[in-house]
Amino acid sequence: MPTDTRTLAELANHDDFLKRHNGPNGEDVTAMLKTLGMTSLPTLIEQTVPQGIRLNRELALDGPKGEAEALDYLKGLARQNRVFKSYIGQGYYPTHLPPVIQRNVLENPGWYTAYTPYQPEIAQGRLEGLLNFQQMVMDLTGMAIANASLLDEATAAAEAMALCRRANKKSKSERFFVADDVLPQTLDVLRTRAAYLGFELVVAPRARLADEEVFGALLQYPGVDGEVPADLEALIAAAGERQIMTCVAADLMSLVLLKPPGEMGADIVLGNSQRFGVPMGYGGPHAAYFAASEALKRSLPGRVIGVSKDSRGRPALRMAMQTREQHIRREKATSNICTAQALLANIAGFYATYHGAEGLRTIATRIHRLTSLLATGLAQHGIALKHDSWFDTLTLCGVDSHRIQGRALTREINLRYPSDGEVGVSLNETTTAADLAALFDVLLGDEHGLSVSELDRQAQRDAITGIPAALTRHSDFLTHPNFQRFRSETEMLRYLKRLENRDLSLTHAMIPLGSCTMKLNATSEMIPITWPEFANIHPFAPAEQVAGYRQMITELSDFLVEITGYDAISMQPNSGAQGEYAGLVAIRRYQQASGEGHRNICLIPSSAHGTNPASAAMAQMQVVVVECDRDGNIDLSDLQAKAEKHSERLSAIMLTYPSTHGVFEESVRDACRIVHEHGGQVYIDGANMNAQVGLCRPGDYGGDVSHLNLHKTFCIPHGGGGPGMGPIGVKAHLARHLPNHVVTPQEAIDPAAGAVSAAAFGSASILPISWAYIKMMGARGLREATELAILNANYIAKRLEHHYPVLYRGANGTVAHECILDIRPLKAASGIGEEDIAKRLMDYGFHAPTMSFPVAGTLMVEPTESESRYEIDRFCDAMIAIREEIAQVESGTWPKDDNPLVMAPHTMADLAEAHWERAYSRELGAFPSQASREAKYWPAVNRVDNVFGDRNLICSCPPMDAYRDAV
Incomplete structure (x- = not known):
């Protein structure tokens, strides 16, 4: 073996992240440039990016770091954070994320690299997960409909305020009532949103609602200081009689034990699902929930998952029509929502699926029991509480809050200090009896003499509770089989895998969505x-x-x-x-x-x-x-x-x-x-x-x-x-x-x-x-990534230009990082439209490009720099093959209503038909390319009937008989 003359620095390049993020290698770049008729990448950039705006220097960033080096540095930053026991509450709680969900959803690229389910035939897995989330929220809140998540509780409250104003046609008021025990961060966001909607906020004790002329009201349940308001139902009823719409911001875990706001007549219920297994993460991401009455179902903000049927009449899930209303109504839209929290909503829904109603009752009861023991012990030492009701939060009054804070920090405990002389304590799923003993030490001093086990015997003997009898939950929840079947980890693991297999993600193929940039989400980036x-x-x-x-x-x-x-x-x-x-x-x-x-x-x-x-x-x-x-x-x-x-x-x-x-x-x-x-x-x-x-x-x-x-x-x-x-x-x-x-x-x-x-x-x-x-990319890597994104897009445009018209180009005939293919002339000649091409791409194993945006009747393609020349060629070959199929329709070889495009996507059920009476073969329908024969991705359902789903809006889990009867 000859002597290796590389330097030590050159030998370290095995950890070069650039080679792993960027798809095309040097040979690929040369070949692609040759296709474009260009000699160098700088030439392409000069012809694409106007000289007058071009940056004439390298970015002032460090050079690329290897994956191990970057993670070591980041681990050093992480160690500077101090993870104290958190009893701050205020909408955020420590929780246990079940390892089976952490490993198989949160850490699984099959779940986190998928795109928004605008193509439902290849998104049935996450759609079912989101439908579980909606059903969970509907059950716990007692409401008729729920959406598939919003960004956070505060912005969900702002959406509720706007919805109340739109829906309340009988009120002439422009004033919105906010109870003064609403979470402070929620009030902060409400003030911002109200200022630009022209609303006046009335912030006052909830009893004042009876005296105010307002179009809507937001009430917290329980309040930020822990009170479970015994007068909530009466307030809601009185508000309804005065044509005031009521919104309740409710702790989802508390609703396991508390009477649901829907049973009290609330119009809207909202909140955060964070404590259903999602880490606090210094603020997010967490899936907010939003539920409403039947009367508001077609005005709900955000995405709603609905049940429709496919071309075989089988149940099929999809996003309901109003979920993209900002694209349709533009400046007349009532919301600018585009992103939800789908991954976190799925995690929260799976948390409920795994634990079921009995598991959630155990968790919520344990949280409440520990809080009751804390209240009892404090009372025995003469500590006054702000309220005589609670679920998981107590506010101590008349105490030396500064002294308590000093003891707490010494024990690495965080409490809430709402004002001088007050201390708030919010318990959670992770709290133990030992933690409770430590809290007594902090709140009372070391000589308190309390025994947690003795307090527990007392609580059981005397039936001590902080929940008013009138607000105790009696109704069932999570009765659907999806929340009862998956108790063992084996069954849960298989369920998660079954759903994952029904989705197409970046683990299967490139997702060439224009304007959405579906690039590599590297494992080393995700680990921290x-x-x-x-x-x-x-x-x-x-x-x-x-x-x-x-x-x-x-x-x-x-x-x-x-x-x-x-x-x-x-x-x-x-x-x-x-x-x-x-x-x-x-x-x-x-x-x-x-x-x-x-x-x-x-x-x-x-x-x-x-x-x-x-x-x-x-x-x-x-x-x-x-x-x-x-x-x-x-x-x-x-x-x-x-x-x-x-x-x-x-x-x-x-x-x-x-x-x-x-x-x-x-x-x-x-x-x-x-x-x-x-x-x-x-x-x-x-x-x-x-x-x-x-x-x-x-x-x-x-x-x-x-x-x-x-x-x-x-x-x-x-x-x-x-x-x-x-x-x-x-x-x-x-x-x-x-x-x-x-x-x-x-x-x-x-x-x-x-x-x-x-x-x-x-x-x-x-x-x-x-x-x-x-x-890890550094200045050079970031620039190279951009250049390759532009190269990949121009390569696609060049390979497809003789098959599909490229609608727009720059001054020198190039495109930027994406290109728009005009399908309108093809549709006029053949009847085959952009949706037919999108569905047919599924048979080739691809997600469709962006359909009909920004121009109706087009497909917008963005490959990103992470895709290799091999994968891009595979996509281009599929698009060219589809164009040849369209030609068969144009020539009359295939009827306009019987061809592989209008019948796409093809499922295993199609292949298993006893009688195949179509104008094309089974093999052509299901296996149109060599790549699809070698590694077949099967769409879970046939083409979904969107119109049926919008006319028959069902946004809850269908009974199992619906699936059985369809089969």
Whole structure:
């Protein structure tokens, strides 16, 4: 063997993450460039990215780090966090995530790399998991319908407030009542949202509701200080008689023992499912729940999973129609929701599935019993409690809170200190008898003499409880077989695997969705989210206990500042749409502070994503549409005319760059200049940032604010429809107007700037994913990733251009990181549309590109840099084969109503038919390519009937007979 002359540094390249993240190798790049007729990657970039905006230097970031080195550094940051016993409560609790769910869902790429289930035939597994979640919420709340999750409890409360105003046609009031024992972070978000919806908040003791003229009310159950309000049912009834709609923010675990708000007549019930097995994670991600009465079922915000049928008449699940209403109604939309918390909702639903009703009763009863023992012991020592009712929370009054706090910190215990002389204690699933003894030591001193076992005997003997008799739950819940069958780990494991097998994820194939950037979510990026030092931190833990989190967040913010060209970053928005809203609110706050609060016109190109106009409407802006020219670019003359017309009131423009049409518009600087000349601010949607990182920066070419989809460009996985993160970057003049937080205030931000999310740093526990991605890629790697994303998209466009028209191109004939294929001419000639192609791709083992957005009758394809040339060629071969199938229909060889496209997707049931009387063979239907023969992915159901599902809206688990009868 010849002597190896490589240096030590070169020998360390075996840990080079770039080679693992980026799909094409050097030979692939050369071959792909040859197909494009180009000699080098820089030549492609020069012809694609306008010279006038290009970054002429490398990003000022460190060089790439190996996976082991990056994880070692991050582990060092994690060790700086101090994981205390948390009894803070206030909506967040330690919990036990069953290992079978942690390993097989949270840590399983088959679950976390899937996309939102817009193609239901290849998403039946996660749809069933989400339907379980909805059924769980409906059962526990006593409501008629529930959605498939919202972002967090605070924003769910804001959605409830808006829904009350829309639905309450009989009230003329613009005032909304909030009980003063609502969670403070919820009130913070409500204040922000109400200010831009034109509502007045009335915050007062709940009894005052009887004296207020309001359109709706929010009541907490139990309250933040632990009270289980005995008068809740009477309040709800009295409000209903006065045409006031009532919303109840309820602790989901408490509803195992407490009377459900639905049985009291509440219109809306909302809250957080975090304590159903989801770690606190310094604030998220956690799936909020939202349930409503039958009358509100077609007005429910967010995604709703419904039961429909497939072309064989078998039950099939899908997302109901209203779940994408912001795309349809745009500025008339009532919500800008785009991302849910699907992965976390599935985890919470599986937690209930695994434990069942009897398991949840045991958990909730144990929590309540320990709380009752704590109350009894405190009473024996003369400690006054604020309330004589409780589920899991007690508030001590008239105590030396400073002395107690000192003892608690010495024992590494966090309590809540609502005011001087008061101490709050919230127990949880993980609390033990030993923990209770330690709490007595902290609250009473070491000489208390109490015995937990003796207190327990007393509690059983005297039937001690903190739940008022009138509010004790008597109704059953979780009676569906799905919540009764999977008690053993063996059965649960098989159930989870069975559902996973019904979904297509990145573990099967590329997911070429335009505008959604389905790239590698590397295992090394995912590992840290389950480290206890990140997972088990309460969002309101004292600052000195979260030094590692704060440093990691600061470093990530600094990375993003350099990448975007902005001056400050807010990590609070926990979705892209939430980032849009936060950015527009920052603009409005800045203009108000500058004496220009009258500016309320928002210019939005006609090609924009539907959440743009929806977010503008939520920020109380008036949307004015700017037209696009025939090439898909912003019509500058129309922009100039509308900016001049609305100059006095122009607040902002919302641009997407590269454009939603997948091109780098040459005129972006001119568009920004025009708006600035007329006193407006420039919001640049960061959805397409994957085409910019390392090549250009929105803060350099005219942007004042942008949101960043960390679940796209920066590798947080989509989780089957969430979680996401949408932090915003701003120029210096807007920094003071970023979202602040009432519980965790930030010094550099205006104290009056309210929150947009429940936690100060949004879904903080998934931020290590993006931190690790940037750290391991380094400046060079990030730029190379962007270049390869552009190369892959142009390669696809070139390979497919003779088969499908490419709708838009840049000035030099290239596309950005995605391309739009025009299916309209093919449909006119053959009757085969974009949906038929989307379903047929399933037979080839692929998820469809984005359908009919931003142009109806098209497919938008984005390959990302993570896909290899092999996989991209496999996709292109499938698309070319499908075009040849369309030609068979055009020529009349196959009838328009009997061909493999309109009959797609093909299932095992099709293959097993006794009689095959179709114009094509079984083999062609099910195995159209060599790749599909070698590794077949089977769609779980045939084509789903969307119309039937919307006309017959059923959003609960169907009885098992429905499946049996269908078979």
